[in-house]
Each structure stands twice: as structure tokens, then as C-alpha cells.
Amino acid sequence: MDSKQAPAHIREKVLKTIPQKHPFRFVDAIHTLSTEEISGEYKVTGDEFFFPGHFPGRPTMPGVILIEAMAQVSVVALGIYETMVSGGDLNKVTLFTECDIEFFNVVSPGSKILIYGKKMYFRRGKIKSKAWVTLEDGTLVARGHLAGIGADI
């Protein structure tokens, strides 16, 4: 089991390889990365496209977007790194297959969220991870598990 930490240039390469781009990118940086675990962050600017409607006058980050942020880190980015390490096909796109997430707190504009993932398995092109999100002070926002599979689309 290789738990060696990826160097900064590899973390940057993984970040750039994530296929989701603005305005649907919800990870700004990858802080730690190995074939077992990953952590990253996203700064919620308040300029995101969904805040005017969710909710008018009470901007709150939608749970589905938090799930997307968790998926982009713990499934997509970790899956890209696993694929890089194992010499797999990086042209495939990781499609979401399932998740089970609980929410504990809300996220407002101006917050920075920290996103963590821990691999449960990576097999036959499918990755499943435990994931959790906290605010900078450690307050738990969401936790659960997510999975995705590499596909040609």
C-alpha cells in the first residue's frame, strides 16, 4: 500500500487535470495527496452562480454543491492520481455513481471549506471514498461516502 505523499508539482498536475472547470469547479487547491488520502480547499467567494437563487437575501451553499465539492476532491482528484500512479487512461471522465452524505452545518459566502477524502477502494476503474467537509475552525459541515467510475463520454 503506497501512502507516499505526492509532491507539489504532482498535486498541481492533478488539480489541472480535473475536468470540471469554472463555473462548476469547487476545489481551489490540493494540500495533501497520496494513493490513500487527499485533502483540499475551496474558497466560497459569494460570486458563485447559484447564490442569487439559493436563497434570495440569504445566500447559502447548496448541499448538492457541497456534494460536488466532495466528489471533485475525494473521487475525481483522488481517482486521477490513482490512475496516474497505476498507468491508466487519463482521458476517461469520472462519472458520479452513488453517495450517502449527511449535513451538519451551513456554509455561507466568504467561508473557506476544507475537503477530505479517504479511499475505501479503487478497482475496475471505480473509486469509492469516505469524505468529509469542515470549515477552517474544524466545524463539521458534511460527511459520508461517494463513488465514481471512469467512463468514455
Add this chain to the structure above:
Amino acid sequence: MEEKDIFEKVIEILKPYVRETEDLKTATKETDILNDLKVNSSRLVDIILAIEDEFDIEVSDDEADEVQTIGDTVSLIAGKI
């Protein structure tokens, strides 16, 4: 372990992944896991992992690719235990 016992254990393993658990009551060795039980193909990995844990065996990706029916699954397991 007799094939009948393996069959029953496979049915239990499939339960969380089928669309209608009622369909398992009439399942036979000819029942197709994806087409008849409407299992999401992405869940086959979870099913293979559950089989490996339950029967303490290893299933290669190539072997897993050959599995279509419950009977295929039972035969694969029977050949390894």
C-alpha cells in the same frame, strides 16, 4: 459448501443492489444480474468485493467480466472454495 448454500448467500449479497428485492424470491441460476435484477453496472464492483469478503476468495477483473447470471456467480465461487 453445497451450491445451494452458495446460491442463498449470493442472493443475500445481491439484496442491497437490486431494484426490487421481490425479484430475488423467484430468481434462479439463469437470472441475469444486470438485465433481470436491474442492478446498476457500477455496483458490480461492490458485489464482487462483498463476494470476496463473504467467501474469503479473490476474483480477478477478467473473471468478474465473465459473470452475467447468478449461476455464473455460483460456479465462479464454487470453483474457488
